[in-house]
Amino acid sequence: MRRKLQIKFVIALTLSIAITMSGCSNNGNDGNPDRAGNHNAPSESMSPAASETNHSADRSPFGKYETPIAIQVGKSAGPTDKYPEGDSIENNIWTRFYKDELGIDVKIAWTALMGEQYDQKTKLAIASGNMPDLMTVNAQQLAQLVENDQIADLTDAVEQYASEFTNVLLNADGGMAMKAVTYNGKIMAIPSTGSMIDSSNVLWIRQDWLDKLGLQPPKTIADLKDIAEAFTTRDPNGNDKSDTFGLGITKDLWSITGTAGLEGFFNSYHAYPTIWVKDDSGNLAYGAVQPANKQALADLQEMYKAGWIDPEFGVKDGGRVSEDIGANKIGMLFGKMSTPFYFLATIMADPSIDWRPYPLPSIDATPASTQQDFPVQNYYVVRKGYEHPEAAVKMLNLAEEVTRTSDSEIHKRLKPKFDAALEKTEGFAAFPIIYGDLPTKNITAYLNIKKAMETKDESVLTTKEEKTSYEGLLDYINTKNPANVTYWLVFGPSGSQSVLNEYYSNKRYVGTEFYGAATPAMTTKQSTLNKLIVQEFTKIIVGNSSIDEFDRLVKDWNKIGGEQITKEVNDWKASR
Template sequence: MWDKMRKPAAGVLLTATMLLAACGSTGNNADNGQEAANGNAGAENASQGAIDPMGKYETPVEIKFARPSSQNWKYPDGDSLDDNIWSREYSDKLGIKVVTDWTAEEGETYDQKMNVAIASGNLPDMFVVNATQLQQLANAGELADLAGVFDQYGSELTKKLVNSDGGLGLQSATFDGKLLALPGVSANLYNPSLLWIRTDWLKKLNLPEPKTMQDVFAISDAFVNQDPDGDGKKNTIGLGLTKDLYTGGIGLISGFANGYHAYPWIWVKNADGTVQYGSTKPEMKAALGKLQELYKNGQIDKEFGVKDGAKIGESIASNKLGIMYGENWMPYFPIIDGKKQNPGMEWKPYALPSIDDQPAKGGVAFATTTYFAVNKNFKHPEAIVKLLNMQQEKMYQAPVDPNSPFNIVQDGDTRIETYKYAVVSSTLGNDMIADSITKLKDALEKDDPEITKGMLAETDKFEPIRAFNKDRNMDYWPQARQFDAFQQLLNMYNNDGLVTSVLAGQTKTMGENWAALVKLEKETFTKIIMGAAPIDEFDKFVDTWNALGGKEITQEVTDMVNK
């Protein structure tokens, strides 16, 4: 939960299968269908006294739950998916017995099984879905309205944290005024690409730090033509790219494109209110044209089209690469390996520079990908809110303990991630992440660890960064450089510097055609950059993309956004 490297768990929202989805067999109480559907079944009458968000049921409540899991999950001795620190706490403190109705391997396997369950109408009491499945179940009228029970039973902490994304997750789970699931909130503040540059090379060549895209072009040219590694050979690379273009977090073209106000790989709303796939907008053509020019001038690795992030790491370690776009965790991988082999190497993250006088903004996926829903026939819809209250309290009640047994357990050399066992979970939205980074910055500037007690995230960063700042302990170099990235991301967030995808899932036609459209896009863009196709091939790509289902998908996305 407090992972050092903040990666998007499943890549970009549009094409990744959702992290969590579930379905299962019956376990319903049809006699209570209407009562449950209005969001008040099993709830205490508020007029009879204050409701305890963590109150224990006098008569235990059994919940048949469909959820994802993984064969790679580890458990302390004697524990299992159905009997663990979380399930025991649910039973002891809430009077809730969670029974796994069925489970499947998280990811695509899980999604497929959920799709079968939706088609058959065979749903357990509670289950986990992705955005597309939520839309289907909402249309079918299969879900309980949780608006009332969330308002009544949601703890102060839960309501604060679930709304820490600006309410976007709750909004995405609301249909015709009904809250049909609890969103698994997360933060996309972590995810924009940043510009990473070898600052020791800047100093050696007496170059200024970049403020504009024109500065980036000049620096890239110098890194290729002015022998920054000092070996007397023209063998260095200006801008590092990978064959994946957008995914993997390393060597991305998305950050470069953002400098042209292009937002590939996400769906954006135009000024006139229409919805468009960012990769098909005219600004993307301009960005590709410049990348083609840089490639022609030898500033991009001639073989980038077959290289992945690991190959970028090799270029860094061999002292040959000077610039790349990537995420905040780059110091942990791949930069640290190069730093160990070349101690004088220094990298610094910069905010995205712009091609013109308009500030560049980072494009990010919609943050919520997971939803927790209740069968409309289940008697106790409020139980799902209690389960979430417990998870929020155990994980995020300040002061946060990253070594809590509800988070991780160390068994010898094995790190067991016990937080995964929680059946209902939500992390922190952008507001809370921004607050924690701000507190971390303040604590470091004032050298005051007491300030960190109010942090809900990045609680493990203060001591390592403090140690690095005091004695330059290289063991903590990655944390210090990642903190530099955090400050850039915080500044972007505080200054309206993010463009978030308006789509929180996939459409029907996406499920059928998206893989082919992605293949078309990556192949065309790679050919354009490498000069194997002229820049006007972009226009043909857009026409073909629309003809192969893109036009229909755009209409479907528009309908979803305007639901």
């Protein structure tokens, strides 16, 4: 029972937060794919279905093709994916659902490990023109594919085939997601929708280390520095070795893997480095090149010089930082509401480990506001020339109908089968090929669970997922079973969703001001500019450059493309 609760929680929550991890390694403002020519001819190796013309598409959202059609998919895979015995990435609960319910025969054209490997595979497919019928891309790749006329116009497919729930899903954010995939009035991709609220930054701290050293949670940056020093110098892990660091950071600086990024640190200084904000004149400006970053960089340089930051952070990715967390070397980091997934194995091994989430501290008397990223980072695209672009929409319809609460015949019939497969599935193996999530799903669940806990009235729980999370939370409270600690850390009274609710209720958030399709200059320049920022910020942090070099960085950023991107972004704003 406890394992069942844990697995259901992981899939329910991860469906809404893994969007930045599955598919592409770069976020919506990242990526610099090589420019490709106009490759529109159907690829014989990629699509055996493209040349067939005798298929009849039932125009209902869940209508089955009279003769099965094939669709070649480029798919990402997680590092810990595990299928039930007899299943595989080519033959699993979802491929069978697609075939049996819709008449869609999924063929896996290629797979790659999510992150950098998938990104490289996608770039190669785009550059060669040998694309699968369906794959996931980032914002810059989407813009490139549109410019090169390599992907199908999905306007008719979405308008004619989207189910009622899919229409709600695609427009639940007020239309931002759909604007990001609309080029010249045409829908060119299906956005992998997510939650802007869930992208908020949270400070995670080892509460057991705070208690051991007699320290209080930080409310100011000065408090954070005191904790960082104590965690470095006062042997909080008790092994009589100097092997701990005050603040965990990855070489990427930003939360590409969902943990140990520095966005939250900069937010504490009222700087918002990876989103577009309004400047004093009301124009849109990129956060990383605004003056508020200088003080944050100066303080990071001070902390690094004092030894409170791992001197090897510049070569450590999220995986290696997670290893340090597991080795009891890090007791504080900035992350997301989903960061407990990185703690689970450590807490399972030692239940006395006590991580807690806290709101961002502030550099001054003004409470810090978290930045909120544009929640759509990945986009599902269909190769131009594929005969059945509506198949992608039908696949999304089915995934949402099965995984969400519904009274439909399809849900009642297929959800038990999905749950049974889920019991024997690990990692991202249980994910449908196309999926999305409502923007307020998790915070609504938190509020309903909170009310059920306070009133002892389970009738306020509106979905099966909420009931599962509620049961898992109760189990942890009553038994302290570490397998269910993630319920406590996310949906508990002091869990990460409680911090996000505090931000939301008090309007302590700054959302990105740009959510349109990638501009022309972004497609060719953004990746280079992002690398420049990480490179120069890192030099400043480790002391190889003075803080005054920030001003030179701003000039260089503008010179090599930032100024042009800023103009294009403001042109987009003026056109709205």
